[in-house]
Amino acid sequence: MSSSTSSSTLPSGLAVLTTFPDVLFIPEIIIGGLVWILVASSKVPYPMLQGWVMFVSVFCFVMSISLLCLYLCGAHGGGSCWVALDAICQCTAALFYLSAAVLEAYTTYSLGLFPILAHQYRENIAAVVFAFVATLLYVIHKVFSLLRWKSS
Template sequence: MSSSTSSSSLPSGLAVLTTFPDVLFIPEIIIGGLVWILVASSRVPLPMLQGWVMFVSVFCFVMSISLLCLYFCGVHGGGSGWVTLDAVCQVTAALFYLSAAVLEAFATYASAEMFPGQLYRENIAAVVFAFVATLVYVIHEVFSLLRWKSS
């Protein structure tokens, strides 16, 4: 794999799947989709908290798919404005997912006695995948910021 931190441009076409930070779109989409599914299928003891988690997972899912499709199509053309947009999107997603993961963990902890068994395990899985998604977004964020700094 080639590292895109050495160049300041974004890849286009299938090169998106061969550059390090951009290949992270795939796990972001998969893990974010799992968070979305797990939260949607669980009971909602605290609607405001889990509503935020649903918003974050859907928003980041759509944002990641949109950016991936735009990079595949080569819409960005090589402008440095797209490098800035990529960095801003990754920072936003990482902060959103961190807040969502913490709130989902709190909602799961608060509902431990109300929903024992399978529903509680779904919430625990949602917490684990939310923190994994946060980690993937933070890694992507770091390398996007390095690319932005070098542009």
């Protein structure tokens, strides 16, 4: 894989799938979709907390797919404003996912206090793990996007 930090422009076309950090769009979409599915399939004991987790997972899923499609189509035109937009989107997603992962962990901890909800507890544990993995992916993507923005 070639490093995108040596170039200050965003790749377009299929080069998106071979450059780092843009290749992270694929695992971000997959892991974010798993968080979305796991939270949606569990019962919601705390609607406000898990509503935020659902919002974050759906928002980041749609944002990542949208950016990936724009980059694949070459709609960004290679402008420097797109490099800044990419950095802003990745910073926002990392911050949102960190807050969602912590809230989902709190919700799961609260469910663990009631042994009668064991099946629901396992689903939420999986959601917590995938939410923290998604957070890690977005943080890595954010760091390299910021480096690319700084060099542009």
